[in-house]
Amino acid sequence: MATSVVMPALEMAQETGKVVAWRKQEGDAVAKGDVLLEIETDKAVVEVEALAGGILGGVSAAVGDVVPVGHTIAWLLAPGEVPPAVTAPIRTGRRMDTPAAAPAVAAVAAATTAESGARVSPKARRLAKELGVDLSTVRGSGAGGEILAEDVQAAVGGSPSRGAQKPSSAIARLMAERTTESWTTVPHFFVSRAVNATALMAARERLAASIERSHGVKATITDVLVAAAGRALRKHPQMNASWIDGAARQNAHVHVGLAIAVDEGIVAPVIENADTADLATIAGRRQDLAERSRANRLHPSDLAGGTFTISNLGMYHVDAFTAVIVKPQAGILAVGAIADGVVALNGQAVVQPMMTMTLSSDHRVIDGARAAAFLDDLVELLLHPDGWLV
Helix, strand or coil, rough: CCCEECCCCCCCCCCEEEEECCCCCCEEEEEECEEEEECCCCCCEEEEEECCCCEECCCCCCCCCCCCCCEEEEEECCCCCCCCCCCCEEEEEEEEECCCCCCCCCCCCCCCCCCCCEECHHHHHHHHHHHCCCCCHCCCHHHCCCCCCHHHHCCCCCCCCCCCCCCHHHHHHHHHHHHHHHHHHEEEEEEEEEEEEEEHHHHHHHHCCCCCCCCCCCHHEEEEEHHHHHHHHCCCCCCCCCCEEEEEEECCCEEEECCEEEEEEHHHHHCCCCCCHHHHHHHHHHHHHHHHHHCCCCCHHHCCCEEEEEECCCCCCCCCCCCCCCCEEEEEEEECCEEEEEEEECCEEEEEEEEEEEEEEEECCCCHHHHHHHHHHHHHHHCHHHCCCC
8 A cells, every 4th residue: 555755744833845855766665764855944954764665656846846744745655556646746946836636746856966876965965056066077975975065065176265154054044034034023022030050060960970870871951951941831831832823822742942053053853741751861862862963864753843942052151142932932941151150148249150041932922920930930940959850
């Protein structure tokens, strides 16, 4: 029985996805779990895995096409099976629209060059487009002759000179567009708190060694922040809501996105069920997501379903900042560095490790008093972690 391959939805407000590369070609045998293609969202280039085995056929989306979410773009078939007749897209430029019924188009679209048959990495393909390089003229240095970004750069005269501007990427452009849209359409407001991080640091140190021994990962301050935010969001479901189709909608789960810097910009993969996960589980998930984000190996499920986001710039020695909300979420938490500060303690001026957190909120979903109450409960969890952090 034929299994359809559809353009997946990677976030709640997503309407389309762009085909970046096919990793399997028309007629290839595919096993369940094999990577079929790579698609581009406003956040990252991600791999789409096969949900079933079969022979890839009826490919109807070429590299560069923008396809509506849920639209069939290929089929996984039994040997000798013919792709079903479906409502097929008409290609208009780089966007695919859905007209009246027509036979499925069996167009071959693969991550190869037509002339050489060599595989091309997604980064190399984007760079070649930006620099105007004909990939058929590039000799690949990767495994099996795969063309890498370094090969494209070498084809235009070697590495860029020091101080030369790095070519803009599609991810950076899309991120800029989405950030601008959020900033200009979402009514942001901000509340901030300075937090004494003494107990927070002690609790992390207390648990870090045992987690590293038992799970092989290093628990960080960010992991504790995710765990605390998850529990505070569970208590304050309005902060965990989303603004969709002109109304606030409650989310059934607490899934915390974590802003991670990559070469092309920022991605925000999701740590699911942050309200119930223990610190070891969160640390393991965060480490895996960070490694695969920087290797451009995120899966669609990694970016789906976020209900709140944390952006921690403490490792860059930033004291405090405000962050732009990730639509359709209602809030994002910006976290600065932990640094010594002079504070009043029991009537005395003392030096303590302090951390500034700034909460950006969507005023259509939550008002100032409720946002402040959420931040207050989050701070209390960080001031007294021994009662809940495991």
